[in-house]
Structures are given as C-alpha cells and as structure tokens.
Amino acid sequence: xxxxxxxxxxxxxxxxxxxxxxxxxxxxxxxxxxxxxxxxxxxxxxxxxxxxxxxxxxxxxxxxxxxxxxxxxxxxxxxxxxxxxxxxxxxxxxxxxxxxxxxxxxxxxxxxxxxxxxxxxxxxxxxxxxxxxxxxxxxxxxxxxxxxxxxxxxxxxxxxxxxxxxxxxxxxxxxxxxxxxxxxxxxxxxxxxxxxxxxxxxxxxxxxxxxxxxxxxxxxxxxxxxxxxxxxxxxxxxxxxxxxxxxxxxxxxxxxxxxxxxxxxxxxxxxxxxxxxxxxxxxxxxxxxxxxxxxxxxxxxxxxxxx
Amino acid sequence: xxxxxxxxxxxxxxxxxxxxxxxxxxxxxxxxxxxxxxxxxxxxxxxxxxxxxxxxxxxxxxxxxxxxxxxxxxxxxxxxxxxxxxxxxxxxxxxxxxxxxxxxxxxxxxxxxxxxxxxxxxxxxxxxxxxxxxxxxxxxxxxxxxxxxxxxxxxxxxxxxxxxxxxxxxxxxxxxxxxxxxxxxxxxxxxxxxxxxxxxxxxxxxxxxxxxxxxxxxxxxxxxxxxxxxxxxxxxxxxxxxxxxxxxxxxxxxxxxxxxxxxxxxxxxxxxxxxxxxxxxxxxxxxxxxxxxxxxxxxxxxxxxxxxxxxxxxxxxxxxxxxxxxxxxxxxxxxxxxxxxxxxxxxxxxxxxxxxxxxxxxxxxxxxxxxxxxxxxxxxxxxxxxxxxxxxxxxxxxxxxx
Numbered sequence: 001x002x003x004x005x006x007x008x009x010x011x012x013x014x015x016x017x018x019x020x021x022x023x024x025x026x027x028x029x030x031x032x033x034x035x036x037x038x039x040x041x042x043x044x045x046x047x048x049x050x051x052x053x054x055x056x057x058x059x060x061x062x063x064x065x066x067x068x069x070x071x072x073x074x075x076x077x078x079x080x081x082x083x084x085x086x087x088x089x090x091x092x093x094x095x096x097x098x099x100x101x102x103x104x105x106x107x108x109x110x111x112x113x114x115x116x117x118x119x120x121x122x123x124x125x126x127x128x129x130x131x132x133x134x135x136x137x138x139x140x141x142x143x144x145x146x147x148x149x150x151x152x153x154x155x156x157x158x159x160x161x162x163x164x165x166x167x168x169x170x171x172x173x174x175x176x177x178x179x180x181x182x183x184x185x186x187x188x189x190x191x192x193x194x195x196x197x198x199x200x201x202x203x204x205x206x207x208x209x210x211x212x213x214x215x216x217x218x219x220x221x222x223x224x225x226x227x228x229x230x231x232x233x234x235x236x237x238x239x240x241x242x243x244x245x246x247x248x249x250x251x252x253x254x255x256x257x258x259x260x261x262x263x264x265x266x267x268x269x270x271x272x273x274x275x276x277x278x279x280x281x282x283x284x285x286x287x288x289x290x291x292x293x294x295x296x297x298x299x300x301x302x303x304x305x306x307x
Numbered sequence: 308x309x310x311x312x313x314x315x316x317x318x319x320x321x322x323x324x325x326x327x328x329x330x331x332x333x334x335x336x337x338x339x340x341x342x343x344x345x346x347x348x349x350x351x352x353x354x355x356x357x358x359x360x361x362x363x364x365x366x367x368x369x370x371x372x373x374x375x376x377x378x379x380x381x382x383x384x385x386x387x388x389x390x391x392x393x394x395x396x397x398x399x400x401x402x403x404x405x406x407x408x409x410x411x412x413x414x415x416x417x418x419x420x421x422x423x424x425x426x427x428x429x430x431x432x433x434x435x436x437x438x439x440x441x442x443x444x445x446x447x448x449x450x451x452x453x454x455x456x457x458x459x460x461x462x463x464x465x466x467x468x469x470x471x472x473x474x475x476x477x478x479x480x481x482x483x484x485x486x487x488x489x490x491x492x493x494x495x496x497x498x499x500x501x502x503x504x505x506x507x508x509x510x511x512x513x514x515x516x517x518x519x520x521x522x523x524x525x526x527x528x529x530x531x532x533x534x535x536x537x538x539x540x541x542x543x544x545x546x547x548x549x550x551x552x553x554x555x556x557x558x559x560x561x562x563x564x565x566x567x568x569x570x571x572x573x574x575x576x577x578x579x580x581x582x583x584x585x586x587x588x589x590x591x592x593x594x595x596x597x598x599x600x601x602x603x604x605x606x607x608x609x610x611x612x613x614x615x616x617x618x619x620x621x622x623x624x625x626x627x628x629x630x631x632x633x634x635x636x637x638x639x640x641x642x643x644x645x646x647x648x649x650x651x652x653x654x655x656x657x658x659x660x661x662x663x664x665x666x667x668x669x670x671x672x673x674x675x676x677x678x679x680x681x682x683x684x685x686x687x688x689x690x691x692x693x694x695x696x697x698x699x700x701x702x703x704x705x706x707x708x709x
Contacts, residue, residue, distance in 0.1 A: 064698075088706035154570040172502075174572060175556045254563075258554050261709055269705060275419045276701070 057288075060281035071277060079282035089266070093286060096262045099177070100245040103184045104238045107192040110185070111237065112230070115196035120205075134190045142187070146254050149183045150174070153255065175257030183251050188244055192237035199233025200226070232302045239298055246287045263287055377404045378617040381624055384409045384420050384432040386607070387561050388581040388641045389471075394633045401627070404620035412559060413509050414680070415701075421612060430615040431624065433471060433607050449631065453674065454646040459681060460608040468610035469625045472634065474580050474643030474665075475604040475677050476507075476515065477595040479564075481574040491598050492519050494575055496546065501553045505567055505576035508557035510697070510704035511680060515577065515603050516543035516550075518678055522600045532603065533683045540695045540703070547708045557709065561585075568593060580642025580665075597676060604677035638665055644673075 026033045063074050083089045118130050137145060152158045153174035160170040173179045203226065211221040249264030256262075263283060270280035298304070381404045383390065390408045399405055409429065411417045417434045454470040461467065480489060495504050496519070506512055517532035520542055527539050535543065555573050558564040564582050567573040569591055578595075586593040609628060615621050627633060634645035635653035644665050645654075651662040666673040687694040 086706055150566070154566075155572050156570060253559060257556055258551055258709065261705075266705065269701075271419070275415060276698070 056281050057285055058281075059278050060285055062278045064276050064278055079279045080285075082279070083282060083286070089283075092261050092266060093263060095259075096246060096264075096287075097290065099181065099184070099262065100242045102181060103188065103245045104241045106181075106185050107189055107241050108196075108234050108238060111189060111192040111196050112234070115193050115200050115233075116226075118193075119197050119200040134193055138190055142250070145187060146183060146251055149179070149186070150255055153179050153182075174255060175260075177256065177260055179255045179257075180252050180260050183255055184241075184245050184248070187251070188241040191240035191244070192234075195233040195236040195240075196230060197233075199230045199236075203229050232305055235298045235301050236304075239295065242294060243287075243291050246290060374622045375619045377402050377620045377623060379403060379620070380405050380407060381431070381617050381620040382407045382409070382429045383624070384411055384417050384429050384434075386411070386433055386581075389433050389607075389637070391637070391640050393640060394628075394636050398624065398627045402620065402623045404617065404623060406624075412561075414511075414682075427612075427614040427616060429612055430617050430621040431468075431609050431611055433609050449649050450629070450646045451648050451671075453671065454606065457606065459606065459679070460610065468608035469629055470646045471607040471609050471628065472638060472641070472643045472645050473604060473606035473674075473677075473679070474641075475597050475602040476577055477580060477583065477602060478598050479568065479576055479578045479583060479593060479595045481568065481571075482592040482594045484574045485594065488594055488596050489575070489598065492600050493523070495577065496550055496553070498553060500575055502555050503572075503574045504550070504553045505556050505558050505564055505573035505578075506550075506554060507577060508559045508709075510700040511603070512577075513540070513543045513547065513700055513704065513708075514678065514680075514683075516546045518603060519600055520546065531688065532678050533681050534687045534694045535683070536687075536693045537695060540699075544703050544707050551708065584640065584642040601676040601678060603680060605680045638667065 026036075059071065060079055061075050061077070063072050063076060063078060064070065065072050083093075114130075118127050122130060154160075155170070155172060155174065157174075159173060163169065163171045173182075207225055207229070208221060211225045216224065247264050249262060249268045252260040252262050252265055253268075263286060267280045267283050270276045270283065383406060385408060387410050390406060390410075395406050395408075409420060411420055414434050417432050421429060421432055450470060454473070456464075456466065457470060460470060478489065478492060478495070480494070485494075492515075494500065495506065506515075513535075514532040517529050517535055517539065520527055520539075521529040521532065524542065527542055529535065529539050556563065556567060558567065558576075558578075561579065561582050564573070564576065564578050565585050568576075568582070568586055569589070580595065583593055583595040609625055611618070611621055611625070628637070629647060631645075631647050631649035632653050634647040634650040635657060637643070638645040638650060639654055639658050639661050642665065644667055651667045654661045654665070654667055662668050683695060683697045683700060685692050685694055685696040
C-alpha cells in the first residue's frame with residue numbers, strides 16, 4: 001500500500017448565490033416563511049370566494065328598477081322587510097328549516113347503527129364492501145339519482161306496485177313533501193355515515209368493556225358512553241345534511257309538488273326568472289345566518305375537535 | 308418543528324388575512340360585479356302595443372350594411388324544440404357556423420341570460436317578449452303582413468328581430484279520460500280533477516286566469532288579459548289560489564309535463580304544442596285544443612343582440628330560419644304556425660293535412676282568438692297608470708298562488 005497523503009477534507013465552497021441567501025434568510029425567519037406559504041391559497045379563498053360572496057350579499061341592500069330590472073344602488077332594507085313581513089316567505093323559511101332538521105335527525109338515526117356495525121363489528125372485508133356501497137352513489141350524478149327517484153315514486157311506478165302487492169294500495173308519493181324528504185335523506189346519507197364512522201372507530205374498546213364491568217348493559221352503555229363520544233361525529237355529519245338541505249332547490253323542483261317551495265327555489269326564481277338579484281341576495285342571507293348559528297353551536301358541542 | 312409551527316401560526320395567518328381583506332375593500336368600493344351595465348342590450352321591455360313614449364336605447368346603433376363571411380360560431384338562446392338537428396345541421400353545413408344552443412324555459416330567463424355578463428355572450432334569442440335588437444333582412448316579404456312589423460319586435464318603425472312562428476298555450480287532455488274534447492277552460496278549475504291538473508310555473512299564467520274571467524265574469528270588465536287593474540288582478544290571483552289544491556305539479560320544464568302525462572300523474576292541463584307533438588310521436592292518447600274562451604299564446608321572434616359576438620352568422624341564421632321549407636319543418640316538429648306564407652305547401656308535402664291543422668293558411672281568424680304574450684306594464688293602453696306591472700305579477704305568483 002502506497003503511502004498516500006491523508007485525504008484532505010475540504011470545506012465545501014460556500015456558494016453565495018441569491019438562492020442560498022434567500023434560503024438562509026427564510027430559515028432564520030419562520031414567520032416570513034409561513035406568510036409566503038399561506039398567502040396564495042388564502043388570497044384565492046378570500047378574493048375569489050369570500051369577496052364575490054360579499055359583493056352578492058351587499059346587493060341585498062339594493063333595489064331593482066321594476067320596469068327595466070336593472071339594479072339601482074339605492075340602499076334600503078326593503079328586501080329584508082318584504083321577506084319578514086310576508087307570511088308566505090316566513091312559511092317558506094320555516095318549512096326549509098323544518099325539512100333540514102327532519103332530514104338530519106333521520107339520517108343520524110339511520111347512520112348510527114350502520115356506522116357502528118362498520119366500525120366495530122364488521123370484518124375488514126365486509127367493511128370495505130360496505131364502504132364501497134356507501135361511496136358508489138356519490139360517483140353517480142346528482143340528477144341521475146333524483147330522476148331515478150322520480151321514476152320510483154311516479155304514479156303506477158315501482159313504489160305503487162310494491163305497496164299494492166302488500167295490500168296498502170297505491171301511495172302516490174310523487175309531488176309531495178314526503179318524496180322530497182326521502183330523496184334528501186337518501187342523497188345525504190353517505191355524508192352522515194362517514195363522520196360517524198370516524199368517530200366510532202376512534203373509541204377504544206376498553207371504554208366499552210369498562211362500562212360493562214361497571215354494570216352497564218347495552219342501552220346504558222350506548223346512552224352514557226358511546227353517544228357522548230360519538231357526538232362530535234354526529235354533529236359534523238349533521239352540518240352536511242343540514243346545510244345541503246337548507247340550500248337545495250333541484251330536488252324540490254323535480255320531485256316536489258305545489259307545497260315544495262324552499263329557500264333555494266325562491267332564490268332560483270328570483271335570479272333566473274324575475275331578475276330580482278337584490279331580493280334573491282336578501283333571501284340568501286337567511287340560510288347563511290342560520291348556518292352561522294348552527295356552526296357556532298356545533299363548535300360548542302365539540303364537532304371540530306377531531307380536525 | 309411542530310411546536311415551532313404551533314407558536315408561529317397565528318401571526319402569518321393574520322398578515323395574510325390582512326392583505327386579503329385590503330383587497331376585498333378595494334374591490335368592494337369598485338363597481339359591483341352584478342350590476343347590469345348592459346343597458347344597451349335590454350333596458351326597455353314591453354311596449355306591447357305600439358309606442359308608449361319609451362325610447363329604445365339602441366335605436367340609433369349603426370346597422371350592418373352587408374353580411375360578410377361567417378365567424379364559425381353562433382350562440383343562441385332558444386325555447387326547447389326550436390333547435391332541432393333536423394334544420395340546424397343543414398344550416399351548419401351550409402354556412403359553417405356551429406350552433407351553440409342554450410335552452411331557457413321562460414321569457415324572463417331569456418332576458419336574464421341576455422343581460423348576463425354585460426350582454427356580449429349570445430348572438431340571438433328567440434324570445435316572446437321585447438328586447439333591444441336589430442334586423443336587416445330575411446325572407447321577410449313572404450311573411451304574413453301581421454308578422455312583418457308586429458308591435459312586439461318593431462318599435463317606431465325600427466326592427467329589432469325577425470318574427471319566427473307563433474302558437475297558442477293549449478288545453479291538453481288525456482283522450483282516455485276525456486273522450487270528447489272539453490269545451491271550456493273550466494275543466495282545469497274543476498275540483499272534480501283534484502290532483503290531476505298541471506299548469507306552467509310561470510307568473511304570466513295570471514293572464515290565463517284573466518282571460519277565463521273575461522268570459523265568465525264580465526262584470527270585472529277585463530278586455531286585455533295583460534293589462535289588469537288592481538281589482539281585476541286580485542280576482543285572477545284568487546282564481547289561481549283556489550286552483551292550487553287541484554294542481555298536481557306546476558311544470559317548469561316541458562319534459563316534466565310530458566313525463567306527467569305519460570305516467571298518469573296529470574290528465575289535463577295547459578301546455579305548449581311541443582309537448583303535444585312529443586306525446587303524439589310516442590303514440591300517447593293526447594288531445595289538445597283552444598277552448599271557447601280563447602287562449603293565451605306567443606309569437607316568437609329571433610332577436611339580435613346589440614353586442615353579438617358573431618353578427619354575420621346571426622344574419623345567416625335569420626335568413627335560413629325564415630325560408631319556407633325550414634319554417635315548415637319547425638312548424639311540424641314543434642306544432643306551431645309559421646310566419647312565412649309560403650310554408651303551407653311544404654308543410655302539406657311533409658305531413659299531409661298539417662297546413663290546415665296548424666292554421667298556416669288561414670291565420671288571421673285563428674290569430675284573433677289568441678291573446679299573445681306581452682309584458683304587463685304599469686301604463687295601460689288608455690294612458691292611465693292603473694295597470695299592474697310585471698314585478699307585482701311575479702311576487703303575487705310566488706307568494707299568493709304557489
């Protein structure tokens with residue numbers, strides 16, 4: 001072995017490029033780094049989403065010229081007065097909130113046992129199959145699903161045939177609020193099952209065992225241990241079902257009848273047909289206010305802890 | 308690192324938010340995005356019967372003197388059934404203008420679409436109401452005189468569109484349930500047919516009620532169903548409110564009415580000849596007629612947008628759609644009456660007897676039984692400002708009838 005000089009470890013040349021200077025500066029200032037990273041998505045969200053929403057809502061305080069239907073920037077509360085003093089619009093708002101609440105309660109009741117089975121009882125294979133079953137309808141188009149219900153509910157359709165067979169006679173559910181209610185429950189069920197599943201999966205089995213050791217039978221354990229722990233998941237799912245029902249107009253339009261006027265329908269007819277954008281904007285403020293209250297309540301109940 | 312992020316996250320968020328909010332304030336102080344700056348395209352609506360002292364903002368726009376080469380595209384707003392491939396494809400092949408169709412269900416939607424985005428998106432609209440528009444030429448000389456310069460598209464001698472076709476809002480009935488044609492509109496107000504009636508979801512339906520009351524309640528003194536004083540208006544609205552328990556569905560889309568008749572959800576109602584043709588094509592036992600009280604109807608016009616992006620293609624379309632053969636095709640497919648007097652021969656060639664069926668050869672007497680749609684405005688024809696304007700029709704329809 002020839003004696004070679006010990007390798008000299010050279011310090012790598014410090015390249016004083018612009019990039020290395022910027023990189024060093026950023027490393028030293030974590031706040032600047034975070035600001036630069038956050039500004040683009042935040043700007044997109046605020047400028048394109050929130051700003052356009054704000055501009056639309058400002059329109060709620062304006063009026064339209066009744067003849068030309070052009071918007072006149074005359075500030076007034078007329079639109080809101082018109083909504084709150086008219087018994088028809090008050091009824092529409094109450095009907096919408098009632099429908100949203102009913103859909104939420106029923107979906108929660110249906111989703112809970114289903115999610116419990118998926119989370120704690122089903123084998124991994126069954127669980128996967130059930131997941132696919134729940135998520136597959138989400139891949140189908142909204143309209144395709146609603147139209148299929150139209151075909152099911154129509155006079156002389158599958159539902160009437162089935163109810164006739166079991167002796168109930170023809171039920172004629174199409175163009176009633178029962179039809180609207182059923183379709184809403186069907187459409188939003190996956191959105192309720194998944195958060196509830198996530199919440200239930202997280203509960204350690206030891207807590208249920210401990211509750212049983214302390215003498216709690218099925219119902220007591222469910223009521224005092226499971227439900228409170230799963231409540232954040234239920235509330236998170238209910239945000240979806242409630243808000244989606246609050247604003248929907250296509251399902252009432254297609255399967256609803258003469259008493260299926262909801263907030264979304266009023267907004268739709270006022271923007272597209274009557275060209276009364278200020279009034280539609282005023283109407284749109286109502287579900288926004290309702291959802292703001294709902295979300296504050298949901299936060300108090302701990303729905304956002306898991307996020 | 309995690310704790311570092313946890314410590315620093317509030318402040319950059321606030322800075323970024325601050326920047327963004329400043330941007331909103333700047334944007335909000337500027338012009339509102341939803342204000343209709345398209346005053347040029349559609350401000351004056353509805354001078355249904357001649358001049359009422361309104362000036363049309365685009366009355367003095369320069370007119371295209373010569374039709375040049377096509378632009379390759381044509382954006383049209385149309386009623387369902389007006390852009391059947393049967394006549395659109397030959398047009399596309401002949402002129403190279405690809406037709407992009409946007410379907411609307413009411414005249415109001417058409418106005419709203421035309422105004423969208425300042426008015427430069429669509430070239431033409433087949434509306435039944437008024438809008439500010441221009442025309443140069445078509446097979447115009449062959450048109451029936453009543454449709455050459457009708458008051459709904461010609462104001463002060465200036466043409467804003469070319470008349471297309473016209474037709475009534477007919478009474479449709481299932482011939483199995485009504486072996487004989489019902490002689491009067493009272494069948495849709497009869498509690499006997501509760502839950503089996505369907506009418507359009509359109510505030511202009513108040514005019515249909517007014518037309519019914521013109522015959523059945525002469526003490527109200529209704530002469531023009533679109534010009535109603537408050538008492539006449541209230542009577543029509545009450546009639547419709549009373550009709551509501553009988554209605555199975557207020558149809559928004561023509562396809563909904565076709566579906567309802569086919570499945571037996573409705574057995575009688577008001578509709579367009581388009582639905583009747585579609586059901587007849589499916590061999591469904593449907594009948595239709597204009598009852599003794601007359602009917603409301605529509606006379607459509609292809610209106611040209613003031614800011615049309617493809618004006619040459621638009622003029623070529625106007626020319627094409629007014630020719631006798633194409634008018635005949637559309638009349639038979641949709642079930643309406645063509646404005647071109649020479650269409651009759653072609654109609655009988657395509658479908659024997661259709662010329663007489665759609666009254667293409669004797670339009671004037673038939674036309675007098677139809678009260679054509681026009682926008683109700685506050686000034687009645689006699690000059691008094693007593694009449695109820697359309698905005699009130701819309702709000703009454705939404706709050707009192709539905």
